Amino acid sequence: MGMFSDGVMLLLCASCCCITTDPAEVLALWSVKSNLIDLAGDLNSWDEGDPCISKWNGVLCCSNVETDGYLHVYQIQLLNMNLSGTLAPEVGQLSRLVILDFMWNQITGSIPKEIGNISSLKLLLLSGNKLSGSLPDELGQLSKLDRLQVDNNNISGPIPKSFANLRSVKHLHLNNNSISGHLPAELAVLPILVHLLVDNNNLSGTLPPEFSNLIEMSILQLDNNQFIGGEIPKSYWKLPNLIKLSLRNCSLVGPVPDLSWIPHLCFIDLSWNQLMGSIPSNTLSNNITTIHLSHNNLNGSIPGSFSDLPLLQMLSLQNNSLNGTIPASIWHNKSFSSNATLTIDLRNNLFTNISGDLNPSENVTLRLQGNPVCSNANIWNIHHFCGSDGQRNVTSGVSTNSTAACPIQAYPLDNYYEYVPAAPEVCFYAAPIRIGYRLKSPSFSYFPPYQYNFLFYVTTYLNLSTNNLVIDSHAWEEGRLKMYLKLFPTISEGHQFNDSEVLRIRGIFTSWSFPRNDFFGPYELLNFTSVLPGTDKGGISKGVLAATLVGAVVGTAIASTMVTLLILRRNDKNQHRLSSKISIKIDGVKEFTYEELALATDYFNSSTQVGRGGYGEVYRGILSDNTVVAVKRAKEGSLQGKKEFLTEIQLLSRLHHRNLVSLVGYCGEAGEQMLVYEFMSNGNLRDWISEKSQRSLTFGARLQIALGSAKGILYLHTEANPPIFHRDIKASNILLDANLTAKVADFGLSHLAPVLDGKGNLPDHVSTIVKGTPGYLDPEYLLTHQLTDKSDVYSLGVVFLELLTGMHPITHGKNLVREVNMAHQLGMIFSIIDKRLEVYPSDCVERFISLAISCCHDQPEYRPSALDVVRELEKILQMTSEGITMSQTTSMLSGSSSPPSSSSNTITRNTHSSLDISGSDLTTSIMPNVLPR
Known part of the structure; x- marks a missing residue:
């Protein structure tokens, strides 16, 4: 049985009338009882005859009495409540359940296979948690399932072929996980599938031509997978x-x-x-x-x-x-219309x-x-x-609801009211419902021309006017469009929505009952807040959801003729923990406000974005004192718990080395986790050695970068307290400052080295889920899941091979390590040296290649330590006759005015032109490691 944090409880909702409860459901809910907690606070009184009970942050709905004489649970929603723990298998005994919604929590463990027993289930919504393990085959038994959303988790393993039995499914959202294997061709039999989102996974194989039979398909999104060497089937024109x-x-x-x-x-x-x-x-x-x-x-x-x-x-x-x-x-x-671009x-x-x-x-x-x-x-x-x-730059939209035309006395004293800009009555104020909303796969690149269409689409089904809905702000986030909406009551309804209207609107959003609009694509509900003025406990009126959508209602059956409700209460401090600010005092690390970093990055304008990864996006910012920084902003699915985020900041604050990117500060305000680093003006190494880069580096410069990178890793392994295994060393994580000094980045997402066990012994590895970038991963780590310091050495060796060849770790399905080993064995190693290295000392190159190959040995015990790597690179550098220093930036660029060495072992490119392999696939081809969006 799983255990949610703080002993959370969720039991059956039922009235105290003479209604008995199905004993199987009672047993199931008693089993779930110790897994969930009432985060709602004081639930006080309610209408005991209400078949759909919603209190504060909680909703759990029951059907009316059915022919069997029982009252059955048909809807459980626990969205955005910061719940942790695991899902209990007993939830599979809720045989009449239609909606199961645990989105945007901190739930761990695997998806119980018993959920496959709930034959009535139509919506299974588990997005935005920390679920792991594989997708159960048993989910293929859900013949009535309309929507399966498990995106933004840590799910691995293949997509079950049994999903071909989900004949009622329209929406499969499996994106942003670690799903591997092939994309099953069996899914092509799904008759009404319209949205297939499997982007940002580890899928391989080829794209199934059979998908051309998915004649209802409107959105096919498979970005950031590895269908290496496959083609796009020509048959897709039949969709x-x-x-x-x-x-x-x-x-x-x-x-x-x-x-x-x-x-x-x-x-x-x-x-x-x-x-x-x-x-x-x-x-x-x-x-x-x-x-x-x-x-x-x-x-x-x-x-x-x-x-x-x-x-x-x-x-x-x-x-x-x-x-x-x-x-x-x-x-x-x-x-062009006025708002088109x-x-x-x-x-x-x-x-x-x-x-x-x-x-x-x-x-x-x-x-x-x-x-x-x-x-x-x-x-x-x-x-x-x-x-x-270019000529113009498109920015994110932010509303400017001016109140300048309204006299100051028109503004109500209660701060919950806001000016309604589109109201037919001048200076009308009302209390809005605030909605966090995200389009997951829109079919446009610029929103303003479609803004009115969107307002009309949403308000029509809500039976409201477009004047009632305001888009407070919108911003692009890795191909998705995030919005904050404000929904206002009409003038005839007064200055606030009544309880039943709030519940009606909430129900439409949470049941995904909006008519489908493929142009706007599927949406995500991030939060739903109704703060009503003049009420106690933060402005929550009786029976209305506040702050977030859902929570828990508690009850259980005591006898066959009577059902008694049991309610747990929590201390008031827990009501505010989601909105609390993360704060910590660390010397040398500044705590920034959201507003400071927003101003520094022009409110996270896309023009200031300089990178992105699985963690989030990186922006170039200019602080108030004109310091240039890099701001790494966590995306929604990457937010850590408060404790984990503080631990990371404390860890990063202790890492100080010339070859590590320095932490400047952080921001931990509600809903945001941002890290602020020193800005590296020369970008990342991968961009410099790319075939299409207009800049190039001399051999000496590349050797200096290799040495700096190795020194940074050596510090992490031996001098950091506690020691750290990086786990994701790659060319794009090695940044270059104004003097081309190499600095290792992204070590904050690494894994601590092992510590002494109970017997005082020091293990030589850490067992962990495999994470990293294909082409850089230690094969032993892939096989055993045992992360060691030699795993980092392997990845560093791949970077060395990139420095020497300019190639990517995987090109046209060919592995760089394997190809270099083959060329080395054939005595043709100079044929694969980067063609932009026109002059280099051959003995130094040979020694550097030998070091890189030894780092990439299949067996970790034959790889050098980071210390040995540093020492060997220092010896090679001493051998070079260029004698460059890190301050001599211009001499590090290929094609500079520095004279070539006259050493007898210096090789120019044309000396070995006859050794080039004719028709070889070893020529550089762009296959960059583009991180998830």
């Missing part, structure tokens, strides 16, 4: 109702498919793959808003049909090998000219940096579009 196809960063090869036959297609994202060939010239749907084909290997020209897309908002083709002339008709043929990103291609007038309207952002056309002095004004930002 007649497809609105959105998102296959970003899936290691796909082959051509871009012809999708012109899909009549309603709005959104295409095939970026960060290895697609080749030209872009199909056939005309796409007139509904297209977004085309992402960036970071591939595409060639040829821009299709002329792209000039005839009336709703286009984003055309992203950067980092390809496209050539020829850019058709200005793409932006000149478009009629168009972003055209063509950076880093081979375009040489522009056909037509280069004079886009202010609605257009055009980016041409990195193309030969930028050197064409005959094109007037070309320099305005050859910077990194």
